[in-house]
Amino acid sequence: MKLALIGVGQAGGKIVDSLVEYDRRTRTGYIVDAVAVNSARADLKGLQNIPESRQVLVGLARVKGHGVGADNSLGADVTAEDVGDVLAMVDNFPIHEIDAFMVVAGLGGGTGSGGAPVIARELSHIYTEPVYGLGVLPASDEGGIYTLNAARSLQTFVKEVDNLLLFDNDAWRKTGESVESGYRALNEELARRLGILFGAGEVSEGGSVAESVVDASEIINTLSTGGISTIGYASVEIDRPKRGLLARLTSDSDDIDDGDSTNRVTSLVRRAALGRLTLPCDISSTERGLVIVAGQPNAISRRGIERARTWLEEETGTMEIRGGDYPVNSDFLGAVVLLSGVYNVPRVKSLQAVAIEAQRNMLAKQETSGTALDELVHSGAEALDPLF
Ligand code: GDP
Numbered sequence: 001m002k003l004a005l006i007g008v009g010q011a012g013g014k015i016v017d018s019l020v021e022y023d024r025r026t027r028t029g030y031i032v033d034a035v036a037v038n039s040a041r042a043d044l045k046g047l048q049n050i051p052e053s054r055q056v057l058v059g060l061a062r063v064k065g066h067g068v069g070a071d072n073s074l075g076a077d078v079t080a081e082d083v084g085d086v087l088a089m090v091d092n093f094p095i096h097e098i099d100a101f102m103v104v105a106g107l108g109g110g111t112g113s114g115g116a117p118v119i120a121r122e123l124s125h126i127y128t129e130p131v132y133g134l135g136v137l138p139a140s141d142e143g144g145i146y147t148l149n150a151a152r153s154l155q156t157f158v159k160e161v162d163n164l165l166l167f168d169n170d171a172w173r174k175t176g177e178s179v180e181s182g183y184r185a186l187n188e189e190l191a192r193r194l195g196i197l198f199g200a201g202e203v204s205e206g207g208s209v210a211e212s213v214v215d216a217s218e219i220i221n222t223l224s225t226g227g228i229s230t231i232g233y234a235s236v237e238i239d240r241p242k243r244g245l246l247a248r249l250t251s252d253s254d255d256i257d258d259g260d261s262t263n264r265v266t267s268l269v270r271r272a273a274l275g276r277l278t279l280p281c282d283i284s285s286t287e288r289g290l291v292i293v294a295g296q297p298n299a300i301s302r303r304g305i306e307r308a309r310t311w312l313e314e315e316t317g318t319m320e321i322r323g324g325d326y327p328v329n330s331d332f333l334g335a336v337v338l339l340s341g342v343y344n345v346p347r348v349k350s351l352q353a354v355a356i357e358a359q360r361n362m363l364a365k366q367e368t369s370g371t372a373l374d375e376l377v378h379s380g381a382e383a384l385d386p387l388f
Helices: 009-025 041-045 072-091 111-126 144-160 179-199 216-223 244-250 259-274 302-316 346-377
Strands: 003-008 031-038 055-057 100-106 131-137 163-168 228-237 288-295 321-327 332-340
Touching (some): 003 009, 009 111, 055 072, 216 288, 216 332, 259 332, 288 302, 302 321, 302 332
16 A cells, blocks of 8 residues: 655654655555654754655744744644645645555654644545554653643544554653664564555565455555554564475475464464554454465465454454455564554543643643742732832
């Protein structure tokens, strides 16, 4: 499936940068074009794979290229004022090649948190292609303002996109790692999952064709539940199948759908769905699902995929589980599970509760701070005269 990507804010830009890097390195070819949008000039400069000709600096008149300081209302305002520049750039994309747009942002900050829903809304107005969101939730130790930003942005963003894929930094952070190298690892993790998901139907020149192709319409149908989605992934290293005479002498069967291969695929899909999702959730609240198994064609068991789909139908309680294979030249067998329209997500509920508390606290502070300053600088009965 072919996508055009719009990364908004620092996290949005860096994640799109890493998706483009993966797409090029692995020759997956699902990204048609990519733009980075920011109100901070310095953040745009750090991007490696999105050239200046594909960068838009918004809010220059208001914030002088210095960012919006985690103020997501300001992020939304400056993006809305300059959204014409973003749309003009997208207008140059070969739209006939694009199956969908994806707007990417960290929801805890200012520019991406406020700007991504604005850009998604405008794209949806103009284009008939679906507009997806990819949002990153802040880790819980980032503080109240980031949580409040994320909760407000999430509420708005999910309304403006056809589906919002979420990645929860809280579920993924590791201790003992610097923030930057930690983020790099998270962004690579996302790149791998999205690369398999969206790359599945793309056949590179000379590459093998899948037995059961996952084409763009399968992904679009899965995501057309709307709401929120999460992605699971698992991989296992495989022995390369032996070739030639040795293979014939040592192998008693040419059938890749033997018990071992079938079990390997089913247990891999199970690990992908029950392991660490990009957004942890109760998978029985899934509306639709998609299973993709990627690897050497002769290591992918069709029967295994069928069994895995049946298993996922039982686990999620939905009959709408699509599936297919993705032939790639790799020593690993990988499974991606997309769970779409999930609604039992404790993390989102706790994010909202903390955000409401943070908002209440901020409003109370604002109310008392005026009188508190008055009491501090005025000394009661014996008032001093101000200078002017
Ligand atoms: P903005 O530039 O104002 O949109 O704000 P940022 O994008 O810098 O930060 C928003 C949030 O995104 C932060 O609170 C972090 O939770 C998260 N974040 C920042 N950089 C990255 C990154 O490279 N990867 C991931 N996964 N999250 C990031």
